[in-house]
Each structure stands twice: as structure tokens, then as C-alpha cells.
Amino acid sequence: xxxxxxxMTVRHDIRVLDATLRDGGLVNNFYFTDDxxxxxxxxxxxxxxxxxEFGYKASKEIFDADKYGKWKFCDEDAVREIxxxxxxxxxxAVMADVGRCDYKNDIVAxxxxxxxxxxxATYVNTMxxxxxxxxxxxxxxxxxTCNIMAIxxxxxxxxxxxxxxxxxxxxxCIYIVDSYGSLFPEQIRRITELYLEFASIYDKxxxxxxxxxxxxxxxxxxxxxxxxxxxxxATMSGMGRGAGNxxxxxxxxxLKNPKYKQIPILKFLEEHMLGLKKEGAVWGYDIPYMLxxxxxxxxxxxxxxxxxxxxxxKEFYMEMVDR
Amino acid sequence: xxxxxxxMTVRHDIRVLDATLRDGGLVNNFYFTDDxxxxxxxxxxxxxxxxxEFGYKASKEIFDADKYGKWKFCDEDAVREIxxxxxxxxxxAVMADVGRCDYKNDIVAxxxxxxxxxxxATYVNTMxxxxxxxxxxxxxxxxxTCNIMAIxxxxxxxxxxxxxxxxxxxxxCIYIVDSYGSLFPEQIRRITELYLEFASIYDKxxxxxxxxxxxxxxxxxxxxxxxxxxxxxATMSGMGRGAGNxxxxxxxxxLKNPKYKQIPILKFLEEHMLGLKKEGAVWGYDIPYMLxxxxxxxxxxxxxxxxxxxxxxKEFYMEMVDR
Numbered sequence: 001x002x003x004x005x006x007x008m009t010v011r012h013d014i015r016v017l018d019a020t021l022r023d024g025g026l027v028n029n030f031y032f033t034d035d036x037x038x039x040x041x042x043x044x045x046x047x048x049x050x051x052x053e054f055g056y057k058a059s060k061e062i063f064d065a066d067k068y069g070k071w072k073f074c075d076e077d078a079v080r081e082i083x084x085x086x087x088x089x090x091x092x093a094v095m096a097d098v099g100r101c102d103y104k105n106d107i108v109a110x111x112x113x114x115x116x117x118x119x120x121a122t123y124v125n126t127m128x129x130x131x132x133x134x135x136x137x138x139x140x141x142x143x144x145t146c147n148i149m150a151i152x153x154x155x156x157x158x159x160x161x162x163x164x165x166x167x168x169x170x171x172x173c174i175y176i177v178d179s180y181g182s183l184f185p186e187q188i189r190r191i192t193e194l195y196l197e198f199a200s201i202y203d204k205x206x207x208x209x210x211x212x213x214x215x216x217x218x219x220x221x222x223x224x225x226x227x228x229x230x231x232x233x234a235t236m237s238g239m240g241r242g243a244g245n246x247x248x249x250x251x252x253x254x255l256k257n258p259k260y261k262q263i264p265i266l267k268f269l270e271e272h273m274l275g276l277k278k279e280g281a282v283w284g285y286d287i288p289y290m291l292x293x294x295x296x297x298x299x300x301x302x303x304x305x306x307x308x309x310x311x312x313x314k315e316f317y318m319e320m321v322d323r
Numbered sequence: 324x325x326x327x328x329x330x331m332t333v334r335h336d337i338r339v340l341d342a343t344l345r346d347g348g349l350v351n352n353f354y355f356t357d358d359x360x361x362x363x364x365x366x367x368x369x370x371x372x373x374x375x376e377f378g379y380k381a382s383k384e385i386f387d388a389d390k391y392g393k394w395k396f397c398d399e400d401a402v403r404e405i406x407x408x409x410x411x412x413x414x415x416a417v418m419a420d421v422g423r424c425d426y427k428n429d430i431v432a433x434x435x436x437x438x439x440x441x442x443x444a445t446y447v448n449t450m451x452x453x454x455x456x457x458x459x460x461x462x463x464x465x466x467x468t469c470n471i472m473a474i475x476x477x478x479x480x481x482x483x484x485x486x487x488x489x490x491x492x493x494x495x496c497i498y499i500v501d502s503y504g505s506l507f508p509e510q511i512r513r514i515t516e517l518y519l520e521f522a523s524i525y526d527k528x529x530x531x532x533x534x535x536x537x538x539x540x541x542x543x544x545x546x547x548x549x550x551x552x553x554x555x556x557a558t559m560s561g562m563g564r565g566a567g568n569x570x571x572x573x574x575x576x577x578l579k580n581p582k583y584k585q586i587p588i589l590k591f592l593e594e595h596m597l598g599l600k601k602e603g604a605v606w607g608y609d610i611p612y613m614l615x616x617x618x619x620x621x622x623x624x625x626x627x628x629x630x631x632x633x634x635x636x637k638e639f640y641m642e643m644v645d646r
Binding site for chain 1: 330508537540541543545577585586634637
């Protein structure tokens with residue numbers, strides 16, 4: 001596969017998406033202060049970030065609104081309170097999970113919303129529902145992307161079918177998602193090649209959402225860039241479920257487009273991210289996450305182990321391989 | 324460049340070197356307890372690691388032996404006390420720095436030593452001295468490798484000259500060294516290609532020693548493997564100067580040769596590495612290291628900043644770019 005651009009190239013197709021509130025929200029049940037969220041918004045505007053994902057559009061019929069911060073639901077009012085008319089170049093995104101979002105009711109027409117983009121998240125086996133959500137969001141006037149999750153555990157034949165269905169849908173961008181943090185750069189290159197096969201037929205963009213279980217979130221993201229992926233997810237300090245994501249500060253240090261500025265990010269890290277850690281939010285590379293990544297398992301057991309303060313790594317490993 | 328092997332391949336040319344005592348020694352001035360060193364030795368034997376680097380052969384004329392632990396000097400007696408006759412498959416290595424090692428006197432004939440391999444470390448501009456050290460060690464009966472340090476700051480023409488000199492020397496393996504943690508995988512692939520040009524002419528092996536300033540130590544190591552590099556440096560928990568190195572636990576989780584066992588490593592991490600951290604040894608990815616890596620600078624300023632507990636990242640960045 002030919003490399004797309006090199007280290008000196010400005011790639012005008014690239015879009016950086018800050019997923020701190022959404023994937024980071026999985027760490028603290030979406031309890032971010034308004035002060036934090038406003039500062040993050042201003043930081044992303046200054047840093048030239050293209051999209052800021054505010055959280056999920058989760059259904060309050062399914063989830064108890066008293067048990068989560070407001071970014072689990074991203075009500076219009078909540079978003080408006082932060083962004084006003086959002087008279088900036090930063091676009092606003094939300095994620096909508098198949099089966100957890102009452103999209104027909106909770107996603108209003110784009111004309112009435114501060115939100116610009118709906119990111120539909122699905123497993124391979126729930127593609128028909130995902131397609132319905134994509135069409136719904138598109139008809140309402142949104143940009144729409146789709147994350148196919150947990151592909152490291154899926155059959156290639158099923159992934160091909162999903163890509164064809166997405167190709168024929170009105171989705172704009174298809175995301176490669178390494179949910180378990182199990183993929184190596186050479187696999188990312190191979191997967192990108194597969195996705196590009198469909199993306200070029202159907203004229204879609206590709207994105208990547210990586211996890212850091214094996215300290216490869218940044219590496220996999222920049223390898224995907226070199227292979228032709230355009231939409232790049234990152235979070236401040238890599239904040240995200242379990243081992244976390246690709247760090248914004250690493251990504252903006254790599255991208256050569258002068259529109260991206262690192263200094264606002266550095267300010268935000270010192271003024272806001274250190275505080276979150278001090279208050280007890282826990283994320284980032286650790287041995288239990290590494291092990292579930294290496295074993296291509298969902299990180300839930302590792303998250304439990306880290307929460308419980310377990311450091312009996314060998315025992316944890318044996319539990320993972322014996323189950 | 325063609326990929327050498329893939330994820331399913333056992334590559335019989337691969338050699339794993341544990342550099343915990345040597346690069347990790349830069350974190351704690353080589354003050355490891357004998358208990359730690361013995362456990363590390365037993366762990367490496369059980370895990371199938373090929374080489375264990377015990378530390379430096381530094382000159383006591385230059386360095387005050389009272390200010391460092393014994394692994395800065397690696398006296399024969401000290402090594403013997405750990406390994407006895409070393410009746411195992413694990414080979415013993417030491418590093419000898421150009422200008423800091425009285426090699427004529429301090430490195431004895433292999434026949435009288437527990438050490439198997441001398442790793443000469445040099446900058447591009449001290450190659451003639453390095454060649455003398457390589458010849459000396461070879462004549463005394465050792466396996467010899469050479470690390471050309473800080474190549475991210477060197478001219479390619481000078482690196483080519485150095486590679487030719489090494490090619491014509493009796494060195495067995497030439498190491499690609501990312502001293503500043505500034506290199507991206509695509510650069511590692513390009514550099515490997517350059518080194519392979521000379522390695523194939525002169526029939527030398529290649530090695531890689533990576534740093535984790537940009538969370539790329541593991542990624543760069545496995546990219547180098549895929550490109551044809553054989554000798555791989557790693558350390559327990561990535562312990563090493565500043566941001567540290569490629570983690571042994573990540574590397575052995577990646578390599579497919581069944582001779583490498585991960586479980587002894589996991590035991591060692593829980594029983595010994597967590598304790599080192601608790602006692603105050605500090606290493607691993609942090610924003611100041613990321614910044615010196617991105618700026619292709621020696622990590623010394625970042626090490627000072629982290630030691631001083633500085634978290635004014637923006638200010639630190641400005642100091643680095645303004646100097």
C-alpha cells in the first residue's frame with residue numbers, strides 16, 4: 001500500500017476530533033464541571049481542532065439521568081449553554097449507540113440544534129439498526145459518521161458486509177475502531193487497506209479511534225494517517241476508558257498543518273487535566289489493560305482489576321486465559 | 324521495503340536484551356539491591372530472554388565509586404556474585420561508553436570473565452575511538468555490538484560513514500538508537516533501510532534501542548522488527564532514563580517465538596518493579612519528555628523539570644523553543 005503523504009506533508013483531508021468528554025466520560029460517569037467543559041471548548045477552538053464530541057445521546061428511558069453527568073445525554077440546552085451560537089470553526093459532535101439511543105425523538109432537526117455531527121456506534125451484528133440511525137440523522141441534516149466497534153473480534157467477511165452496507169448508506173465517514181486496544185500497526189495498515197477498498201468505491205472518508213492498552217494508540221493513529229485515514233480521534237492526556245486513547249498532545253505534535261496549535265493544549269493539560277487526575281479519575285496504560293489488549297478481550301475485567309487496586313498481574317493473567 | 328515476516332512468524336534471528344539495570348540504572352544511580360538483581364537474573368532466564376545487560380563498565384578514575392551503585396562499574400566479582408558460573412542460556416552484557424571506560428584495563432580477557440558481550444556506545448563523531456574499543460573487546464574474545472547514539476541529530480552522510488567504519492570492523496551487531504525519543508515509525512523504517520544497506524554488504528546484524536518520549540518505544544521496536552532488525556532492547560516496566568524504554572512485557576506479548584515466556588515477567592513486575600516505583604524511582608512517559616522528544620532535544624531539561632515537579636508545561640515548552 002502506498003504511503004499517503006509523509007512527515008513534511010500537510011494533508012488537507014485531515015480532521016481532528018476531540019473525544020475527551022465522550023470517551024473520558026466513561027471514566028467519571030460524565031461528571032465534568034461546566035468550567036472544565038467551557039475551557040475544553042475554548043481550548044479546542046484555539047488549537048484548531050475540527051470537531052469536539054460532547055458525549056452520548058443516550059436515552060433517558062434506558063439510563064437513569066440521576067446516575068450520570070449531563071454529557072451522557074447531551075441535551076440541546078446543555079450544549080447551548082457551553083457553545084451559544086457556536087460562532088467558531090469548531091464543529092460539535094455527539095455519539096449515538098445502537099440500542100441505547102432513542103434517536104427518532106432525542107435527535108432533533110439540525111436546523112434546531114447546536115450539534116453538527118452524529119457519530120453512530122455499532123457492532124458488526126447490529127448494522128441494520130445502525131443504517132436506520134444513519135439515515136435518520138442524515139435526513140435531519142447532520143454530518144454522519146459510523147464506528148464499527150470491536151472489529152478485532154469480528155470475521156473479515158462480516159466486516160466486508162458491514163462496509164458494503166455503509167458504502168451504500170449516506171454516511172460520510174467510516175471509523176476503524178480498536179475497541180480492545182489489541183491491534184498492532186501492521187494490522188492497522190491491513191485493515192485500512194480493506195476499508196479503503198470500500199471507501200474508494202463509495203467515496204467515503206475513513207477515521208480511526210484507537211485505545212492505548214499496548215501503548216499503541218498514537219502509533220496506530222499515525223500509521224492509519226500514513227495509509228490514508230483522515231478523521232483522527234484523540235483526547236486530552238489520552239483520557240478514555242481503561243487504558244485511554246490517542247493523546248491530543250502527541251497527535252498535534254505530529255501533524256504538520258500549521259492550523260493546529262499545541263500551546264493551548266499544553267495550557268489545558270496543566271490547568272485542567274492534572275486536576276482531574278488528582279481528584280481521582282483513573283485512566284491510562286497499566287498492566288491489566290495491556291493483558292486484555294494482548295488477549296483481544298473487552299477491557300471490563302481490567303477496569304475492575306485496576307479499580308480494585310489489584311497488582312497480582314500473574315493471577316489476573318491466569319484468570320483471563322482460563323475463563 | 325519488504326516486510327520481514329509477519330505477526331504469525333517465528334523469527335529465529337531475534338534476540339531480546341533486558342537493559343533494566345543499565346538504562347534503568349540511570350534513574351536510580353545504579354542502586355539496585357542484590358535481591359532485585361538476582362530476581363531479575365532468574366526472571367530473564369525463565370522468560371527466555373537472550374541477554375541481560377548488567378550495567379556500564381565505567382572508569383573509576385572518571386567516576387567516584389562512592390556516588391554510584393556497583394552496576395555503574397560491573398566489576399567481575401559483582402557479576403559473579405549474581406550469576407556464579409552462569410550455567411544458563413542467558414548471556415551477560417555490559418555497556419562501555421566511549422570516553423568513559425578504561426577498556427584496556429577494566430575489560431579483562433573473556434576467558435576470565437562472566438561477561439559475554441560488550442556493547443560499545445558512541446556518538447557519530449567519536450567513531451574512531453569506538454572502533455578501537457570494538458577491536459579491543461573482539462580481540463579479548465567477546466561478542467561486540469555498537470550503539471550509534473543520537474542519530475536523530477546527526478547528518479545522514481556522517482551516519483553512512485559511521486556505518487561503513489562499523490561494517491569494516493569486527494562488530495557483530497549495529498544498533499539503531501533513538502536517544503531522544505524523537506523518531507516516528509516511518510522514520511525508523513527509513514533508517515532501518517539505510518542500516519540494512521550496510522548490514523547486508525558487511526554481514527552484520529541490526530539492533531534497536533528505543534525511548535518512550537512519544538509513547539513510541541514499543542511501536543518503533545516492532546516496526547524495526549518487521550523491517551529486519553534482530554536485536555531488541557527492552558526493560559521491565561519500561562524502566563529507563565526519562566520517559567524510559569520499550570517495555571519487556573509489551574515486547575514478549577508481541578513476539579511469537581514460544582521460547583519467550585511472559586508469566587515470569589508478570590511475577591517480576593508485581594514483586595519488584597512496583598516496589599521500585601513506590602520507593603520513589605521516577606520514569607515513564609510525561610509531558611516534558613514528550614516535548615523534548617517532539618523538539619528532538621536531549622531529555623536532560625525534561626528530567627530536571629520532572630524532578631522539580633514542574634507542571635507548567637506551556638512555560639517549559641517556551642523555554643525549550645527559545646533556548
